[in-house]
Amino acid sequence: MKNITKIQLGQNGPLVSKLGLGCMRMSSVWGGPTPDETESIATINEALDSGINFLNTGDFYGAGHNEMLIGKAIKGRRDDAFISVKFGAIFHNGQWLGLDLRPIAIKNFINYSLTRLGIETIDLYQPCRMDGSVPVEDIIGTVADLIKEGKVRHIGVSEITADQLRQANSIHPISALEIGYSLADRQIETDLLPAAKELGIAVVAFANTAEGLLTGEMKAPLAENDYHSHFSRFQGENLVHNLEKVEVLKQLAHNKGCTPTQVAIAWVKEQGDHIMPLVSMSRRSRLPENMKALDIVFTPEEINTLNTTFAIGAIHGGTYLQR
Numbered sequence: 001m002k003n004i005t006k007i008q009l010g011q012n013g014p015l016v017s018k019l020g021l022g023c024m025r026m027s028s029v030w031g032g033p034t035p036d037e038t039e040s041i042a043t044i045n046e047a048l049d050s051g052i053n054f055l056n057t058g059d060f061y062g063a064g065h066n067e068m069l070i071g072k073a074i075k076g077r078r079d080d081a082f083i084s085v086k087f088g089a090i091f092h093n094g095q096w097l098g099l100d101l102r103p104i105a106i107k108n109f110i111n112y113s114l115t116r117l118g119i120e121t122i123d124l125y126q127p128c129r130m131d132g133s134v135p136v137e138d139i140i141g142t143v144a145d146l147i148k149e150g151k152v153r154h155i156g157v158s159e160i161t162a163d164q165l166r167q168a169n170s171i172h173p174i175s176a177l178e179i180g181y182s183l184a185d186r187q188i189e190t191d192l193l194p195a196a197k198e199l200g201i202a203v204v205a206f207a208n209t210a211e212g213l214l215t216g217e218m219k220a221p222l223a224e225n226d227y228h229s230h231f232s233r234f235q236g237e238n239l240v241h242n243l244e245k246v247e248v249l250k251q252l253a254h255n256k257g258c259t260p261t262q263v264a265i266a267w268v269k270e271q272g273d274h275i276m277p278l279v280s281m282s283r284r285s286r287l288p289e290n291m292k293a294l295d296i297v298f299t300p301e302e303i304n305t306l307n308t309t310f311a312i313g314a315i316h317g318g319t320y321l322q323r
Contacts (some may be wrong), residue, residue: 001157004230005294007276010175010293011126011200013154016082018269019294020054020204022280026069026092027062034062035282036091037069043284044073050291056178056204056278058086058128059113067116076266083206084124085113086158086178101127101134103142110151124176126156136167144172156204169199176202178278183249183267183310184210184233184242191310206278208265211319213242216250218261232317241316248309252302261262262289266296267306 005018026040044055055074057066074081087109090097113122125146127139146152157168158178168174177196179188185207196203203278209215211228218228220239228234233242246260253260268277279290298306 004291007202007274009154009202010173010238012173013202014082014123014173016054016276017052018055018276019052019265019291020084020276020278021052021057022206022278023055023057023062023066023070025280026282027059027066034065034268034303040069040282040285041073043282043287044070045077046284046287048074048077050287052291053080053082054084054276054278055081056084056202056206059109059116060089060091060128061074063091064112064116067113071116071118072096078119082123083117083119084126084156084176084178085117085122086126087113088127088129092243093273097128099129099131099133101130101139103134103138104267106139106142107146110146114151120302121150122152122257123293124154124156125152126158126176127176130157130164136164137171140168140171140174147172162191165192165195165199169201174199174201176204178204178206180207181205181268181271181275182208182210182214183264183306184213184315186310193271197272201274203272203275204278205268205271206280208268208277208279209261209263210315211302212262213315214246214249214260216246218243218246231319233315233319235316235317238317245309245314248305252305255297256302258292258296259289262296263292263306265293269294269296270303278315 006015007018008015026035028034055070057070088099088101090100125143143152143155154175155172156176157174181188212218220243222229223232232238249260249263253263265277
């Protein structure tokens with residue numbers, strides 16, 4: 001593997017790549033088509049060859065398809081990969097039904113995941129979110145028991161509040177917090193990010209381009225069949241206003257000789273040594289661009305421009321990432 005900047009998960013956790021590979025889009029998302037499996041497997045292997053060892057999945061991505069895909073990709077090179085798995089979401093026929101975070105369910109989920117992945121231990125295991133239906137101590141305590149059994153190495157959490165994070169960490173040390181974070185979604189800066197830093201918990205930040213808004217490729221109005229149009233951020237005057245902000249991002253990227261996507265990823269990377277941008281891709285052709293984002297350095301003036309243009313509240317409307 002090539003050398004790549006590392007990040008530590010938790011206060012005494014393992015070192016993993018500063019850039020993570022989100023594998024969700026390698027499976028059918030919300031009923032859409034499944035990408036070419038051969039290309040997806042090749043993408044995972046090329047990422048591993050490039051030093052990106054953090055692979056992120058969920059047992060509900062493609063009804064288990066995503067885990068099986070990763071299992072095929074890492075066969076014969078298990079030690080090269082750090083596997084992060086989310087659990088708890090229940091789907092039927094592609095439709096979200098809710099969460100099941102009961103201890104009995106968690107003990108069931110883990111065995112299916114291990115079988116699909118073809119491994120004996122999951123490196124990072126985490127509830128996909130918490131809804132209050134099961135006490136936090138029961139959820140985290142159950143995963144802690146799985147560590148004792150040798151089925152899990154580290155505990156993570158996702159989509160939770162600062163209070164829940166503190167509570168979870170008091171039950172068992174939490175290694176990583178997975179959360180949506182981008183120039184357009186900065187609301188976690190008020191309490192959740194400071195709590196994670198205080199507790200020494202790494203942040204795995206997904207949706208760095210805010211559902212494509214920050215790629216610089218969107219134009220108003222969107223096509224009628226574009227799934228983005230379901231969210232207020234991409235509707236009518238909101239989209240027009242938001243794309244005006246993105247023009248600043250595009251100009252800054254042009255001046256630096258890079259893409260808006262690279263700038264968006266690099267900004268997340270710059271928010272702290274404990275923060276990992278998690279980038280979803282299913283094609284090898286995307287790897288070089290995304291990896292080069294780690295090398296981007298901003299001047300104080302550039303950071304000020306980005307932070308001012310994309311201050312909290314500057315982007316109108318929300319998506320399912322909005323809290």
